[in-house]
Amino acid sequence: MTKAAAATPHDHAHCIASALAQADTLCEQRGARLTKNRRRVLELVWQSHAPVGAYELLERLREDGLSAAPPTVYRALEFLMSQGLVHRIETRNAFVGCPQPQHEHEAQYLLCEACGDAVEIDVGGVRRRIEALAAQHGFTVTAQTIEARGLCRRCQPADA
Amino acid sequence: MTKAAAATPHDHAHCIASALAQADTLCEQRGARLTKNRRRVLELVWQSHAPVGAYELLERLREDGLSAAPPTVYRALEFLMSQGLVHRIETRNAFVGCPQPQHEHEAQYLLCEACGDAVEIDVGGVRRRIEALAAQHGFTVTAQTIEARGLCRRCQPADA
DNA sequence: TATGAACTGTTATGCTATAACAAAATCGGC
DNA sequence: GCCGATTTTGTTATAGCATAACAGTTCATA
Ligand SMILES: [Zn+2]
Ligand SMILES: [Zn+2]
Ligand SMILES: [Zn+2]
Ligand SMILES: [Zn+2]
Numbered sequence: 248m249t250k251a252a253a254a255t256p257h258d259h260a261h262c263i264a265s266a267l268a269q270a271d272t273l274c275e276q277r278g279a280r281l282t283k284n285r286r287r288v289l290e291l292v293w294q295s296h297a298p299v300g301a302y303e304l305l306e307r308l309r310e311d312g313l314s315a316a317p318p319t320v321y322r323a324l325e326f327l328m329s330q331g332l333v334h335r336i337e338t339r340n341a342f343v344g345c346p347q348p349q350h351e352h353e354a355q356y357l358l359c360e361a362c363g364d365a366v367e368i369d370v371g372g373v374r375r376r377i378e379a380l381a382a383q384h385g386f387t388v389t390a391q392t393i394e395a396r397g398l399c400r401r402c403q404p405a406d407a
Numbered sequence: 408m409t410k411a412a413a414a415t416p417h418d419h420a421h422c423i424a425s426a427l428a429q430a431d432t433l434c435e436q437r438g439a440r441l442t443k444n445r446r447r448v449l450e451l452v453w454q455s456h457a458p459v460g461a462y463e464l465l466e467r468l469r470e471d472g473l474s475a476a477p478p479t480v481y482r483a484l485e486f487l488m489s490q491g492l493v494h495r496i497e498t499r500n501a502f503v504g505c506p507q508p509q510h511e512h513e514a515q516y517l518l519c520e521a522c523g524d525a526v527e528i529d530v531g532g533v534r535r536r537i538e539a540l541a542a543q544h545g546f547t548v549t550a551q552t553i554e555a556r557g558l559c560r561r562c563q564p565a566d567a
Numbered sequence: 568t569a570t571g572a573a574c575t576g577t578t579a580t581g582c583t584a585t586a587a588c589a590a591a592a593t594c595g596g597c
Numbered sequence: 598g599c600c601g602a603t604t605t606t607g608t609t610a611t612a613g614c615a616t617a618a619c620a621g622t623t624c625a626t627a
Pocket of ligand 2: 359360361362363364398399400401402
């Protein structure tokens with residue numbers, strides 16, 4: 248790990264297992280093919296709650312002894328994102344698993360600059376507010392990126 | 408130009424002149440050194456309202472006959488951003504001039520996917536809403552990136 | 568004009584992402 | 598099961614974005 252451990256201690260094995268199980272179910276339902284590679288990349292993405300770069304995933308794949316090149320990873324990520332199983336963190340050029348892949352959505356994120364964790368949130372109405380204001384400019388919104396950086400609960404300075 | 412012309416026809420020469428004049432004044436006031444290179448990069452950034460990549464700026468600098476390498480551009484951009492004269496568009500790895508550099512602020516952007524233009528907006532209260540929700544998660548926000556993509560007024564499909 | 572601080576030049580390198588094409592696996596109809 | 602069409606994967610090469618490191622220059626000011 249290049250970053251500190253996950254901000255919130257918890258049964259992370261459960262996070263991983265749950266994410267993979269959901270992915271299996273969803274892809275089954277949708278007739279999408281969660282192939283071995285794709286599933287493995289998803290599992291690697293879920294190794295932590297901190298977004299992970301494509302080339303770090305590539306290293307992990309290679310540690311498996313697999314033959315892998317950048318397109319291997321990027322294709323898998325493209326598929327996983329198309330299925331809503333993974334989101335891209337624009338301000339980090341990195342990827343993180345989605346805990347709520349059942350319903351399609353764009354995620355909003357809190358990104359801890361100390362431990363690296365990404366927390367997906369839903370700031371109710373914010374997207375609609377932005378769409379409404381955009382409309383006043385004659386602008387039709389099709390996608391939004393909302394990412395906040397700062398310090399998570401566990402990484403607050405001690406004098407808080 | 409690699410993109411279509413600016414979405415809104417207007418006296419863009421005025422945009423450029425105004426931006427440079429404001430930059431001169433602000434840097435003067437602040438004792439910041441708006442050197443020749445930095446001023447030239449700012450002028451180049453302002454050639455359009457569409458965010459421009461660092462390497463495109465580099466090309467333009469070289470067309471001036473100047474010796475320039477990537478750090479030349481990135482250093483200038485770093486300075487201009489530190490002075491609030493330029494904002495970075497995360498979802499495009501590109502940079503755009505700020506029309507309101509007097510007061511320090513983080514910008515929110517509408518990005519047209521057709522003509523490339525970036526419109527800086529202020530969605531009142533959205534940042535505070537996000538900060539408030541973050542606080543509920545024990546999260547202290549220090550910076551936010553809010554970028555919406557879609558179609559600007561002039562780029563709407565004809566059947567609208 | 569000496570001196571330190573800020574800025575710039577230059578070379579090299581690292582990280583992120585995709586193009587292009589060949590090979591293999593998978594699926595559906597026969 | 599076999600075959601052609603489609604999808605996925607392998608492989609090589611390259612494009613695009615950003616910074617490290619160090620040397621040289623300019624600038625403010627004492
Ligand atoms: Zn977990
Ligand atoms: Zn943290
Ligand atoms: Zn203009
Ligand atoms: Zn447009």
